[in-house]
Amino acid sequence: MSHEAIHTVVNPLPAPLHGSASVPGDKSISHRAVLFAAMAEGTSRLSGVLDSEDVRSSIRAVSQLGAEVSLEKQPDGSLAGGITGWGSRGPKQPDGAIDCGNSGTTARLLMGVLAPWDVQAELAGDESLTRRPMRRITAPLMKMGARFLPEGRETLPLTICGSPRLRAITYDAPMASAQLKTAVLLAGVYADGTTTLNEPAPSRNHTELMLPEFGVTTTAAERTASVTGPARLTACEVRVPGDPSSAAFLVCAAVLKPDSSIQVENVSLNTARIGFTRTLERMGAEVSVRHMGAEGKEPFGLISACYTSNLHGCEVPAEKIAAIVDEVPVLALVAAHARGVTVFREVGELRVKETDRLAAIVEGLEVLGVDAWIDGNDLYVEGQPGLHTPEGALFDSKMDHRLAMTWALAGLCGTAPVQVAHFDSVKISYPRFLSDIERLAR
Numbered sequence: 221m222s223h224e225a226i227h228t229v230v231n232p233l234p235a236p237l238h239g240s241a242s243v244p245g246d247k248s249i250s251h252r253a254v255l256f257a258a259m260a261e262g263t264s265r266l267s268g269v270l271d272s273e274d275v276r277s278s279i280r281a282v283s284q285l286g287a288e289v290s291l292e293k294q295p296d297g298s299l300a301g302g303i304t305g306w307g308s309r310g311p312k313q314p315d316g317a318i319d320c321g322n323s324g325t326t327a328r329l330l331m332g333v334l335a336p337w338d339v340q341a342e343l344a345g346d347e348s349l350t351r352r353p354m355r356r357i358t359a360p361l362m363k364m365g366a367r368f369l370p371e372g373r374e375t376l377p378l379t380i381c382g383s384p385r386l387r388a389i390t391y392d393a394p395m396a397s398a399q400l401k402t403a404v405l406l407a408g409v410y411a412d413g414t415t416t417l418n419e420p421a422p423s424r425n426h427t428e429l430m431l432p433e434f435g436v437t438t439t440a441a442e443r444t445a446s447v448t449g450p451a452r453l454t455a456c457e458v459r460v461p462g463d464p465s466s467a468a469f470l471v472c473a474a475v476l477k478p479d480s481s482i483q484v485e486n487v488s489l490n491t492a493r494i495g496f497t498r499t500l501e502r503m504g505a506e507v508s509v510r511h512m513g514a515e516g517k518e519p520f521g522l523i524s525a526c527y528t529s530n531l532h533g534c535e536v537p538a539e540k541i542a543a544i545v546d547e548v549p550v551l552a553l554v555a556a557h558a559r560g561v562t563v564f565r566e567v568g569e570l571r572v573k574e575t576d577r578l579a580a581i582v583e584g585l586e587v588l589g590v591d592a593w594i595d596g597n598d599l600y601v602e603g604q605p606g607l608h609t610p611e612g613a614l615f616d617s618k619m620d621h622r623l624a625m626t627w628a629l630a631g632l633c634g635t636a637p638v639q640v641a642h643f644d645s646v647k648i649s650y651p652r653f654l655s656d657i658e659r660l661a662r
């Protein structure tokens with residue numbers, strides 16, 4: 221398939237960013253709310269659900285598998301309403317392939333959802349998703365007793381053949397991945413005994429926090445999580461807080477655009493998600509968080525940020541990467557404005573996201589005239605305080621939403637207009653990104 225690139229011109233913001241904004245619902249929590257509600261007995265009430273292409277992929281998938289979804293668009297742009305799950309009946313055999321679109325989370329979590337049932341479901345995806353590694357999920361699920369066809373295939377399309385007699389396992393994950401952890405735990409809910417997932421560094425823990433809301437006990441410590449089956453999910457109410465990964469773009473914009481000062485409200489403050497605030501602080505940026513409460517076990521509150529003229533480089537150690545994994549591109553853009561070198565240690569996982577984000581960061585920073593390089597799995601950025609945007613800069617988002625927003629920010633907070641190819645990929649996680657940021661700069 222060939223995609224003709226549509227170039228969007230992004231102009232520098234006419235004024236500093238000021239005031240308050242709220243961001244749409246958290247993507248990771250929205251996926252889980254939809255999938256867990258579909259697995260549960262009864263009707264769950266969901267609100268604040270992100271309306272984006274990726275979450276729509278999960279919604280379509282659970283509908284195809286027999287859950288009754290009645291989520292409706294709210295005046296604030298979120299989705300709210302009920303999902304009646306398949307509960308003890310299990311998912312129905314789908315008619316055709318399940319299209320997971322661009323969403324790694326949908327594809328990988330669905331494997332864990334389907335593994336314990338007597339169904340065969342083909343999971344497919346777009347060009348980007350069909351390049352992403354799936355063995356990290358199929359390997360532990362096969363140990364539990366699920367099968368995947370064609371045998372030995374490591375990418376989508378794949379057909380999962382579930383088994384109602386899954387074995388509980390203890391699994392040492394080769395990488396810190398919440399998608400892998402979640403797939404194994406979800407399968408473990410229906411296996412006989414305790415399933416434990418140990419990880420090399422702490423990944424986001426939304427699954428461990430949300431399963432108990434659905435009546436399934438989990439035990440979790442820093443690098444390990446367990447569930448004891450067989451158990452069952454029962455319907456509950458989930459209110460989804462704002463997405464810190466979306467907030468990160470507004471926060472970084474405020475840090476980069478002279479004289480800005482903003483706050484982002486009602487955003488998830490889960491520590492496994494707001495590592496970017498600590499990285500920015502270590503670069504000397506003025507960023508702070510204020511806890512306001514909790515939705516279920518998920519903390520939420522305010523993130524405040526101001527323009528900072530004297531940013532400096534820093535080193536981000538390997539064990540902190542999982543907490544900023546989706547924010548590395550935009551943090552690399554901030555590092556490009558800092559004095560000295562910033563090093564992101566062990567960021568090899570970025571190679572297997574929607575595109576090779578490591579290579580894309582180096583390529584995009586080169587467009588800005590900034591030196592960045594990869595040594596092994598480490599990313600180095602040599603910052604240039606007072607960086608000027610070159611005339612006619614053209615960035616390729618590679619149809620990756622995080623890159624589209626990062627390079628748009630180079631234009632919004634820079635000194636000259638830029639062009640971003642396939643900017644519309646922001647619809648994957650943050651469709652109203654541009655209007656939110658432009659509203660703050662009026």
Ligand SMILES: O=C(O)C1=C[C@@H](OP(=O)(O)O)[C@@H](O)[C@H](O)C1
Nearest residue numbers: 248325396397398399400545546
């Ligand atoms: O579990 C999740 O919701 C996610 C986990 C992360 O992926 P990995 O599990 O591959 O690290 C992250 O990059 C992705 O955006 C969402």
Ligand SMILES: C=C(OP(=O)(O)O)C(=O)O
Nearest residue numbers: 322323324325546573622
């Ligand atoms: C990597 C991402 O998502 P997913 O893995 O669900 O495609 C992302 O949102 O940056």
